[in-house]
Amino acid sequence: MDQVKIGAFIAQLRRERDWTQEELGERLGVTNKTVSRWENGNYMPSIELLALMGREFDVSLNELLEGRRLDDEAEFRAAADEKLTDALRSPGDRLRRWLERYGAFPAVTALLCVVILLCFRWQHSYAAAHPVDVAAEGSWCTDWSGTGDEEYLVLVRGEYYRYRQFEPLEYGRYTVDGPLVTVETRERRFQAVIKGHSIYAPGGEGRMSVYQKDMSPGDSRIGVFINVSPDDFEK
Numbered sequence: 001m002d003q004v005k006i007g008a009f010i011a012q013l014r015r016e017r018d019w020t021q022e023e024l025g026e027r028l029g030v031t032n033k034t035v036s037r038w039e040n041g042n043y044m045p046s047i048e049l050l051a052l053m054g055r056e057f058d059v060s061l062n063e064l065l066e067g068r069r070l071d072d073e074a075e076f077r078a079a080a081d082e083k084l085t086d087a088l089r090s091p092g093d094r095l096r097r098w099l100e101r102y103g104a105f106p107a108v109t110a111l112l113c114v115v116i117l118l119c120f121r122w123q124h125s126y127a128a129a130h131p132v133d134v135a136a137e138g139s140w141c142t143d144w145s146g147t148g149d150e151e152y153l154v155l156v157r158g159e160y161y162r163y164r165q166f167e168p169l170e171y172g173r174y175t176v177d178g179p180l181v182t183v184e185t186r187e188r189r190f191q192a193v194i195k196g197h198s199i200y201a202p203g204g205e206g207r208m209s210v211y212q213k214d215m216s217p218g219d220s221r222i223g224v225f226i227n228v229s230p231d232d233f234e235k
Contacts, residue, residue, distance in 0.1 A: 004041030005067030011039040013057040027056055133194045136176045139224035140199050140211035153201065153211050154223030155181070163228050171233035 014024050014035075021039070022032040028049055037043035045053065047061075054061050063070050140153040154161040155174055160183045162170040172185030179194040183201075192201035203209045214224055 002067055003044050006044070006064065007039045007041040009064065009067040010035075010045075010053065013059065014039075017057070024056075028052055132196070133179050134197055134213050134215075136174070136181050136194060136199075137223075139214040141214065142209055142211055144212060144214070151203070151209060151211070152224075152226065153199065154225060156223035159230075160185070161223065161225070161230065161233060163225075163233075165227045168228055168232045168234075171235055 014021070019027075020032070021035040025032045025035045028035075030049070034043070038045055050064050051061055054064055057064075059069065136155050137157070138155065140155070141150050142152075143150040148165070150164070151169070152161075152163055154163075158173055158175070160170075160172040160174040161168070170185055170187075172183050174181055174183045176182075181192040181194065181199065181201075183190055183192065190202050192199050194200075197213045197215065199211045199213070201209055201211065
């Protein structure tokens, strides 16, 4: 179907009745902007609206789809056969006819846009599922929402601090080898692993704890101490 041809035919029929686009829209239950889109060939009316339009203009649905008046039975039959052939044509045949009519450039452009969009979506999904390991230096916490029971880690300039609010727990030194952080304190030596925005470290009570990195703006290399001071730790 030729939308431009159908739109021009709708405009012709409307002018023959001396109707404005707004008057035709009121008869069909649509806005004048919708009628304008039809007549410009930018939008195709639904079959229901075409049937209603045919009654208003006293033309057949076949004539509306053909975009012209059909003067005799032979033209009606030929147009009906063409519409049936289009309906039965395979998607591959439709694509080939579309390419013959409009050329390959729009199809290639549309295909590239779809491929680029899919690549962006895949990249976003992959990045969300596989975050890049962040740097060790900075502040880490089991729960940044502030429940009162959270633990904090501060890794800054080779020094390691673990504490709760108002309660220093542990001090030591650390070294970094990729995602692996080795910590040495007076009482123990252990290793923690950085994965994405999290660090997995054994707590002082022998349990494994997960700490989230403080990703707030600013210099992440400077540790954040909440209600404690580095001077509170025994070094």
